[in-house]
Amino acid sequence: MGSKKKYTSNNESKHSSPKQKNHEQMDHSKMGHDHHIHEESGEHVPHAYRDEQVHPEHQMNHNHHEGHGGHGGHGGHEHHHHGNFKELFLKSLPLGIIVMLLSPMMGVTLPFQFSFSYSDILVAVLATILMIYGGKPFYMGAIDEFKQKAPGMMALVTLGIGVSYFYSIYAVATRYVTGEHVMDFFFEFASLILIMLLGHWIEMKAVGEAGDAQKALAELMPKDADVVLEDDSVESRPVSHLQVGDVIRVQAGENIPADGMIQRGQSRVNEALLTGESKPIEKNVGDQVIGGSTNNEGVLYIEVQETGDKSFISQVQTLISQAQDQPSRAENLANKVASWLFYIAIAAALIAFITWLFLTDVETAVIFTVTTLVIACPHALGLAIPLVVARSTSLGASRGLLVKDREALELATKADVMILDKTGTLTTGEFKVLNAESLSKDYHTDEILALMAGIEGGSSHPIAQSIVDFAGKKGIKSINFDSIEVVSGAGVEGESNGHRYKLISQKAFGKKVDFDIPKGATVSFLVEDEEAIGAVALGDELKPASIELMNVLKSNGIKPIMATGDNEKAAQGIAEELGIDYKANQSPQDKYDLVESLKNEGKTVIMVGDGVNDAPSLALADVGVAIGAGTQVALDSADVILTQSDPGDIESFIELANKTTSKMKQNLIWGAGYNFIAIPIAAGILAPIGITLAPAVGAVLMSISTVIVAINAMTLRLKRN
CATH class of the missing domain: 3.40.1110.10 (Calcium-transporting ATPase, cytoplasmic domain N)
Incomplete structure (x- = not known):
């Protein structure tokens, strides 16, 4: 029997550049865990190898995600861990309101405003507190951006509030030192901070709601388990305290607390929420059960085999976390655009300041400078892509589509060829x-x-x-x-x-x-x-959804090719029914070579397989789609996991990819286009005809653009099954 080798982590290669694979992975195709091929070379492995442990580097790192509020890495929004924006906004609101009540807007006292002796000093003190407390996440975020040499949205916000605050402090000091009246911008400063905090609170709420898939998975697990002791008595323990080797009792109607093997009893177990298997599966002594599935009938005594990060549900949660944390090429483009906007805004602000200083006075120049910096803030742009992907990830997870690599969504829309395994993918596998x-x-x-x-x-x-x-x-x-x-x-x-x-x-x-x-x-x-x-x-029989899938692929300009280890007659029979090209007698090496040759022709290739012996070709393809979840190879080699093993889910993935990419482009165009148009207006290019934008108005318009991209992202939908 051949040696058993570990798979190279696919995550490592993808982080360096899109799908940089090499022939090193071909060592994996030579693994000797083909049990009984029956002309399906690479499709039949002994059960023992299906349950390999997950590499340590693929185990969950909850602390990392929690440290970022669950949203670290959302396209330039790593700064979100600098504060709870709901709390910041609610505590800053009273200070901001008082400042705005005591300060004129652009030098004009509004009906609801008032002042008294030394009220401007009180305003300066309150504004300083607001700057230190409410402004902290912005200038801390700006520091992070400059450390990463990628100034963007937070740097722009910091410039906006910084200019308005420090100039206003200068104005108050000038009044008392020289007696000269200089207009301050405390009203604009306070309104800007409040609007920014509110906008971020809305954003965090939206992103948080888009991430409910992980929470829903966690809720499948019971909080406590009945552990059977040596004297056959039962003791209730928290699931987090379970250890490998413990024997737990699960009664009818209860969710199974951990992955394990049945020692005593028999039942029918519902795994629909985990694997998509609609019918309850009969389970007997020696059978494996998945934590989170439901024991429909009878009492089961289960020996715990996996806990914590190694459990099936934790692996699924890891996949979702990876999907939300990995940047895609489109998101990198959004970050680059935000960076360009920073430099453009700085240049425009300097030009506006110099121009208006030359044409009018310092106060007017500062007004246009601050307005330019506020309106140029790429908040909508920074939010555009992450919200779409968060929504897409959540929507996909609810359909059993677990997208490990965000780039897979974009590459799928460019696909020329889809290579599909036969047994268990296009056919039932029920021989x-x-x-x-x-x-x-x-x-x-x-x-x-x-x-x-x-x-x-x-x-x-x-x-x-x-x-x-x-x-x-x-x-x-x-x-x-x-x-x-x-x-x-x-x-x-x-x-x-x-x-x-x-x-x-x-x-x-x-x-x-x-x-x-x-x-x-x-x-x-x-x-x-x-x-x-x-x-x-x-x-073997075709799955009902296979023929429809072929029609969908062809309508999307994707050429389907069936690659199977089965014999010529078996492959030809299925291929004729589907009306597609095929390759018979394909070993794992042959499938790998097929993917490689198509890529060398400049084709974008999607590979769909069982995630075991198809691992080399899954890893090499531009997009690897594994049928089924919970195995080491599925985690390592594929970009997308289809938990229900239904060809219809491949159709859903293509639909998800097309609609997600479309929403990304819409938001990217809106975010970038809005800023490029607004910056010249804010700088005063239309001032000669009476059109200008005040800082507060700029902040309002910016927040409206943020709401628009958020609503657009949340309208992402898939057809009903």
């Missing part, structure tokens, strides 16, 4: 025995079936189970085998009554045999002394 014959005069067909059922008795694979079930229905008792071993890349072999048998694929056998193979069937041969003594043909 049925179509024909079984003895090929030797020394064995009766019933004896052949008894041997086949015996050698396959220990496997949980659908092909193996179909043979066992077929024999059982015919009343044929399985023959006991003394030992059973995996034949890497071929099938299984074992010893019974002193005879050595192999049950291997047609390709592995490699000899021509006189056996009528039904169209589209998979064939395996029972071999003794290198001679075929029996054969079995098994058929």
Whole structure:
């Protein structure tokens, strides 16, 4: 049996540049954990290898996410950890209102405003408190941006409030030192801070609501578990205190607290919320169960096998967190635009100041300078992409589409080719025995079936189970085998009554045999002394949604290609039904080479596979889509996880990708276009015809643009199933 190797973390390669893969990953395709291929090379692995542990580097890091308020990394919004904007706004509001009541707006006293002796000193004191408390997240955020050499939105806000505050302090000091009246901007300063805090509160609320998918997953887990002690008594413990090896009791109707294996009892378990499997699954002693699934009937005693970060739900939560934390190329573009706007705003503000200083006076020049800095703040631009992605991530998760890499959404809209695995992806994987014959005069067909059922008795694979079930229905008792071993890349072999048998694929056998193979069937041969003594043909059925998926792909300009390890006839039969091109007898190496050759032609490739032996090609493709979740390979190699294993979900992913990218572009155009148009107006280019923008008005307009991009992001919808 071949050696078992670990997969290189796909996260590492993707962070350096989009999909930089190399041939090192081909080592993985040579892994010897093919159990029983049945012409599906790379699609049949022993159960033991399906439950490998997750790499430590892929385990959850809750502290990282919590340290950023759950939103760290939202496209230039890492500064959100500098304060709770709801609390900041509510506590700053009274100070701001008093300042605005005691300060004239642009030198004009409004009806609701008033003043008294030394009220301007009181205003200066209150404004200083407001600057220190309410302004802190902005100038702390600006410091972060300058440390990263990427000045943007927070730097602009800091400039806006800084100019208005310090000039106003100068104005008050001048009045008392020289007696000269200089107009201050405390009203504009206070209104700007309040509007900014309110805008960020709205933003954080929107982003927080878009991230409810993780919370919903966490709620599936019970808070307490009934632990069975050595004397068979039961003790209630918090789920967080469970340890591997503990035995827990789960009664009918309860959610299972942790991943584990059934020791006692049998039941039907509903895993619909976790895997998308609509029907409750029958579970018996020795079967695996997933934490968060529901025990429908009976009492189960389960040995805990995974807890905390290694559990299925934690892995799913990790995928969502990764999706929300990883920047995409479009988001990087948004950040670059924000950076350009910073420098443009600085240049425009300087030009405005110099121009208006030359044409009028310092006060007017400062007014236009402050207005320019306020209106140029790229808040809407910085919010445009993260909100769309947060909404998209949440929407996808609710449909069982877990997007690990944001870039996958954008690349999917540019896809030219989609390569699809056959068994379990396009077909049900529920093989049925179509024909079984003895090929030797020394064995009766019933004896052949008894041997086949015996050698396959220990496997949980659908092909193996179909043979066992077929024999059982015919009343044929399985023959006991003394030992059973995996034949890497071929099938299984074992010893019974002193005879050595192999049950291997047609390709592995490699000899021509006189056996009528039904169209589209998979064939395996029972071999003794290198001679075929029996054969079995098994058929697989198309999933109902597969044909519709092909139509959707073609309508989106994506060419579907089926790549399968199955034989030519089996592949041809399915391909003809779907009306697509196909590649038969494909090993993991062949699939990898196919992806590589298409990419070398300049094609953008999506690969859809089971996430096990398709790992090299999943990792190499521009977008890797794994069917099913919870395995190490799915976490490492794929960009997108489809938990329901339904071809219709691939259609939903394409729809999600198109609509998400469309919303990104809409928000990006609005955010950037708004700022580029507003900056010249704020600088006073239209002042000769009487059109100007005051700082407070600029802040209001900026906040309106923020609300617009937020509403646009939250209107992202998918068609109903």
